[in-house]
Amino acid sequence: MSLPPKAQVANVKWHHDPSGGEGIPTCHLHSYTKAALTALQTQEGSVDPVWVAGASGAAFRIWIHKDICPSATSVFNWSILPAGIVNAGWNCRYHSRLWHEEFVAEERRLAALEAIKAAINEGKTPICWDVDIPEWGVITGYDDAAGELSAVSVISPETKLKYEQLGKRNIPIMSVTIIDGRNGKERQDSILNSLHTAVKHAEQGEWNDRPAYQDGLPAYEQWENALLRLAETGEKQNMLYYLCATYTAARHYAGRYLELIAGEMDAAGKGEELAAAAGYYRQVEEALKEACAIFTGKNGQHEAAELKAAARLVKEAGGAEAKAIGHIKNFLK
Numbered sequence: 376m377s378l379p380p381k382a383q384v385a386n387v388k389w390h391h392d393p394s395g396g397e398g399i400p401t402c403h404l405h406s407y408t409k410a411a412l413t414a415l416q417t418q419e420g421s422v423d424p425v426w427v428a429g430a431s432g433a434a435f436r437i438w439i440h441k442d443i444c445p446s447a448t449s450v451f452n453w454s455i456l457p458a459g460i461v462n463a464g465w466n467c468r469y470h471s472r473l474w475h476e477e478f479v480a481e482e483r484r485l486a487a488l489e490a491i492k493a494a495i496n497e498g499k500t501p502i503c504w505d506v507d508i509p510e511w512g513v514i515t516g517y518d519d520a521a522g523e524l525s526a527v528s529v530i531s532p533e534t535k536l537k538y539e540q541l542g543k544r545n546i547p548i549m550s551v552t553i554i555d556g557r558n559g560k561e562r563q564d565s566i567l568n569s570l571h572t573a574v575k576h577a578e579q580g581e582w583n584d585r586p587a588y589q590d591g592l593p594a595y596e597q598w599e600n601a602l603l604r605l606a607e608t609g610e611k612q613n614m615l616y617y618l619c620a621t622y623t624a625a626r627h628y629a630g631r632y633l634e635l636i637a638g639e640m641d642a643a644g645k646g647e648e649l650a651a652a653a654g655y656y657r658q659v660e661e662a663l664k665e666a667c668a669i670f671t672g673k674n675g676q677h678e679a680a681e682l683k684a685a686a687r688l689v690k691e692a693g694g695a696e697a698k699a700i701g702h703i704k705n706f707l708k
């Protein structure tokens with residue numbers, strides 16, 4: 376079937392969740408999850424961010440580079456991202472091309488471009504890597520005459536990406552997810568899978584480029600040590616707020632998700648384990664929220680005492696998360 380030379384999905388707005396209240400930077404939730412929320416909001420009219428962040432596993436993940444490089448939020452196996460959306464209850468089509476697959480780069484780009492155009496004509500808004508900065512955004516339209524895609528992103532309500540730049544713009548990797556509607560997955564299965572994901576990630580059961588990058592519970596120690604090193608050297612690091620806000624938002628949703636499902640899973644007689652885990656994730660959230668306050672508005676200029684205080688809060692958060700994971704493991708026994 377031939378597609379029109381131009382199409383646009385109207386009124387696509389980047390997802391915003393004000394329910395966290397003051398001090399919870401939900402806007403900094405990992406950009407793939409924010410893009411998925413944007414796509415679902417557009418395609419279905421509304422979306423529950425607590426369910427999507429929790430059931431997809433996004434609320435439970437953390438990655439930290441030894442020097443707190445922001446690349447940590449994208450150095451992992453990206454296939455877990457669409458898999459999380461599938462677990463949360465939606466069908467996905469995924470088009471990717473990684474560093475070592477240059478020999479199929481053009482073939483994959485053209486296939487993804489055609490899939491994007493078809494999706495737009497179905498009223499679907501594909502999730503796409505690196506539409507204007509190295510984060511995930513949402514494709515909203517295309518124009519063959521101009522040879523460009525329209526998109527929204529975490530930094531822009533309207534941006535453009537040339538066809539030839541798909542998967543080749545700033546960081547030359549391609550990742551396109553098209554959400555194709557509900558898959559009928561049983562809610563209880565989604566919940567159990569997400570809890571197993573939380574434990575697997577905490578125990579470093581997912582791929583990561585270690586030791587430079589650490590994930591799961593060891594990420595907190597790496598984060599703490601990096602902050603203490605900055606306190607000693609006086610080196611400027613202007614991404615401290617970004618990373619802290621990302622994980623504050625994630626743990627905010629982890630606590631809310633566990634509160635949500637504790638009642639649903641109480642029939643198993645272990646709902647109190649999930650409620651206890653939720654309480655500890657709320658402690659993680661509070662500790663990281665305090666660290667965010669230290670980093671706010673400083674543009675990387677921090678006193679040694681501030682960095683040491685933030686390191687203590689990160690250590691506190693890691694300890695609380697370890698206890699939360701312990702309760703989740705008790706539930707899963």
